[in-house]
Amino acid sequence: MTIDSDRPMDILDAACPSRDVFVDLADKWALLMLASMRERGAQRYSELQRSLGGISRKMLSQTLRTLERDGLVLRSVDPEVLPPLVLYGLTDLGSEIAEETRALCSWTEKRAASVHAARVAYDQRHASDQGV
Template sequence: MPQDQPQVIDTYRPMDILDAACPSRDVFVDLADKWVLLMLVSLRERNVQRYSELQRSVGGISRKMLSQTLRTLERDGLLLRSVDANATPPLVQYSLTELGKEIAEETRVLCNWTQNRANQVRAARSAYDERTAG
């Protein structure tokens, strides 16, 4: 379907993220990206950031992935990009929209679980690798 034509969503059909044809699936895929999740966490913790601040705060992200992730978040309505053209050079800042703040808060639970259980998961990986080696 051409990009300039809006996709018609069947409002009478319930959303089912497990259905490949469900419109919620592509939104989920965007949100499940590791860089998106880390960016949401960073912006939730620090509110407004410039490009270089975001790159420093999300360890390991390349400039290319940072730019792509920022565009994805802005396109999905989760990120606000503001430009102060009166500043020299122009001041570009990024912050979460209300929708972005909502999903960023939801990611907090996943982040907390991951930080609290990472050692158990790593131990399970090691045990699995030992059992299946050879």
């Protein structure tokens, strides 16, 4: 895909090339993976899987491939070690977006209790709508 540099980017426009980049980044596993690599640095596949807790091997592989394709994650192999040491780490571009997501992560940790309380209140208000 060739991007027209004269065309302004608009993430809300479904035809804008920035939209598919945003969709890749907005994936929960992608955000968690970026946060893990930001905090812990480059990691082996199994280390990354443990740090994310709950991700399947299939989803881990798929998300790593997507982030590598987008230029955010670099897969490096050290063939001098047996078995070869494979590490996944952030590129400069990946470090930049991982840093940008720090505020979202911080807000989420700080406000999770408020969001959960809002959910409970909502569910109680709408319980009769669901025939409960």
